[in-house]
Structures are given as C-alpha cells and as structure tokens.
Amino acid sequence: MRVTVLGAGSWGTALGAILATKGLPVTVWDIDVPMLRTLASAKENTRYLPGIRLPETMDATPDLAAALVGADLVIFAVPSHAMRRVAQDAREHLGQDALLCSVAKGIEVETLMTMSEVLEDVLPEPAHRNLTFLSGPSFAKEVARGLPTAVTIASRFEDAARLAQKVFHTRSFRPYTTPDVAGVEIGGCVKNVVAIAAGIADGLGYGENARAALITRGLAEIIRLAACKGANPLTLGGLAGLGDLVLTCSSDLSRNRTVGFQLGLGKGLEEIQAALGQVAEGVINARSTRALAQKYGVDMPISETVYRVIYEGFSPHDAGVDLMMRETKPEF
16 A cells, blocks of 8 residues: 655654554655655654654655555645645545545634535545544654554544554554544544643643643533534544543643643744744634634633634733633533
8 A cells, every 4th residue: 555645744744654664655745845855865854753763665755746646545634724725736636546534633714614524625526435534642753653542533434434444553553433523523623722721721820720620611612513513422522532632731742732831921922833833723723613613603712712812912811810700600
C-alpha cells in the first residue's frame, strides 16, 4: 500500500512516520519546499518534530500530482481552513479506490461545514464511500516517538473504517472504529475551544478545581452541539470526546491550552501566535463553533466566552467572573 500525506505539519508527519515504520512507502506533500527538502534528505521535520528521526521509507515532494500518483491511502492533514482548497486541487489526481482519511479538527468558518461535509461537497460521490475521519487524544510528538496511543476512526461505511483501522494499527497506535462521524468531528473541533478556556484559567491561577469544572462543563457543551448534528452522546464519552478533551486541556504540549495560558497571563494574541510558530486550531474554531451554536440555538457559555476574549477584547479575568456569576440551574 502506497501512502500520501497531504500536509507536513507535526500531525501529518507523525502519522506518516508510524505507517512508514510498517514498511509502507510514504510520500509527504506540502507547499513549504525547504522543509520538504530537509525531510527528504535528513529524514527529520526540523520545524515541527525536531530531533525525531523519520523512517527511510518516508519521502517528500511539493508536486501534488506526483505525490498522489498510485496512492492507495491519502491522509488529509492540512489545517481545517485549508481543507477545501487542498481537496479541490487533489480531486483530479485521486485514485478511484483510494482510501481517504481526514485528520483535521475544525469547522469551516464560511460555510459552517465539518470536514466530512467539506470533503463530500468537493469530492465526487463515488469517493464518499472511502472517507474516514481519525481523531482522539494524540499529541504528534508522542505518536512519532512510538509512545502508546489510542484513537477513533469514524466512517459512515464500515468497510472503509475497518480498512483504515487495519492500516493504522501498530504496536504503539491502536485505532477503534465508529459510524458516528458527526460526534467524532464535533468533539475534535470544540475541545480546542474548551482547551483555550482551560489555559486561560491556568494562566489566571484559578487552580485544579476550575480546570476540572471547565472540562466537565465543556464536555456538556460539546454534547449539546454534537446532538444537533445527529451524534450519539456516547461517542463524546469516548476517545474522540472526553479523552481528547482531557488531554488537550491538561498538557503543556497542547497548543490550544498554551494560547489560553498566555492570554491568561495578559499577552496579546498576535504575540502568542508568533511565538507558537504553529496553527492553534482553537483560535479559528472559536469563531466557527460560536456561529454553529447560534445557528442551532445551543447554549455554549464557555465557547462564547472564549470567542469574546479572542475577538472582542474581553478581559480574561472578567470572563472568569462572568462564567461563575451566570444564573444558577440544575446540572442535568
């Protein structure tokens, strides 16, 4: 099986690496030509995964058509805001029977489509049976190092999910399957917004109690929004929901938590993002999550507050007070 990874960020590189360790030929595509040259020659992604040696069977090219020739598995590992453009460019080069796997976590701001909806909108209908969506508690650095990780692969078609599960399964990477695409996608997107909230609380010094509260109430928001998309609430209690949420809200490796932490310390967003050097999907997700919640009339106070801090200049300290002083109500 020949694998093509679209997107040479940390996550795309890490997933390519675990497949290459199985002896599969892996080609990584990106628009960053200097980075690709280093990846191909030195077998290292010096920008996103410095110090991690990549398998010899990993190659790289900036030529999209060449990257997709003969690909049996295509991994869409670009940021969510670039998914439509990359899918449009890749469409004519995709093999008819190629298995497709999106690992992006987000909602398109302009259309409020999830990544599955974007891909189904762009790709021809026969390709829809080959679409799968991978998510779960998984930091790229740990995956690339071969540390034990469990994720969820969603597809509306069981044969596609099982094939992707078989391909990705290694001694250190364990995928589970589910037909609940909506649950997996909403969980993967909105947890980034909640992680920013958790980071803000940590930056303000609010303590462990506050973080636990934000995780729990954030999960309630995720479930409410996912239910509007037809998701099974049980999915959000699994790896792609609670598992990913806990990890992203609690670890210093989380880019989204880092953004929130720095906001809590009083730093500006532009300064934070420049220092980060990578995409923190939660910044964009805050806009699309808020818009989707408004579309469905879903009450999501944590997500709304994060949006106000990022885009309306709301004081992080005042945001914390505002959440605590909301009208009291039953938990369930």
